[in-house]
Amino acid sequence: MASAYERRKDPEAVRRALLACAALIAGREGLAAVTxxxxxxxxxxxKGxxxxxxxxxxxxxxxxVDGLMQELDVALDTLIAADPVPRGSFTRAYVHAExxxxxxxxxxxxxxxxxxTAETQLAAQWHAWLTLRLCRHADTDAGELLEIxxxxxxxxxFTSLSAGASTRALDLLAIRGRLIAMTF
Incomplete structure (x- = not known):
């Protein structure tokens, strides 16, 4: 194994590793545990x-958070591109991804x-992302029913998070199907 001095420097790999570790810690222990x-x-x-x-x-x-939102954007855009029905396509992609x-x-x-609720910067990032996506898809996904x-x-x-992993998959699949059906 190469020492730190012998390793080939790859700043982008280090940056990706730092972001992946931050996400892993946040997922395991909560955002407050990311130090x-x-x-x-x-x-x-x-640390340097x-x-x-x-x-x-x-x-x-x-x-x-920006990286996670970019991953979500890619997933949503892929689902939207595969949807043959433009009306409600963002909402269907959002429901499916979520x-x-x-x-x-x-x-x-x-x-x-x-x-x-505690992190105003995080709330602002989420709100800005959602507002941008809703504006981008205003022609296809405006309206009360799609918002509902x-x-x-x-x-x-959110409710499934407290229900536990054993019941989450079955319940969410059925709910997802019903909600997607409402978008047509």
């Missing part, structure tokens, strides 16, 4: 290396969502 020391140790780098990529913990968390998350993704998003479907999906997902 500079914890993330740098989990990524196997010094972390600070080379992120000015502070908030910058790390902001970048982690109610079919794997357990690791659910834990990470759960940690973020549970922090929205999205809000119901949020509520079903």
């Amino acid at each position: 500079v020391a914890g993330v740098s140790a989990a990524a196997g780098v010094t 290396a972390l600070f080379h990529h992120f000015a502070n913990k908030q910058a790390l968390v902001d970048a982690m 109610l079919t998350m794997d357990d690791d993704t659910t834990r990470i998003w759960s940690a973020l969502i549970s922090s929205l 479907v999205r809000l119901a999906a949020d509520g079903a997902w």
Whole structure:
């Protein structure tokens, strides 16, 4: 194994590792557990290396959230592109993505969502993302019924977090089907 001095430097790989470790810690222990020391140790780098990529913990968390939202954007855009019916396509993609998350993704998003009330910066990031997506899809996804479907999906997902993993998959699949049917 190469020592730190012999390793080929790959700053982008270090940045990705730091973000992945931050998300892993947030998913396991909550957003408050994401610390500079914890993330740098989990990524196997010094705190100085972390600070080379992120000015502070908030910058790390902001970048982690931005990355998660970009992943969500890609998933949504893929689902929208595959949907043959334009009307309600964003809402169907949103419902599908939200109610079919794997357990690791659910834990990470759960940690973020549970922090929205305490973390104003995080709440602002989420609100800005959602507002942008709703404006982008205003022609296909405006209207009370589609808004109610999205809000119901949020509520079903949030409720499932307390129901436990054993019941979540079956319940959410049925709810997802009913909500998607409402969008046509």
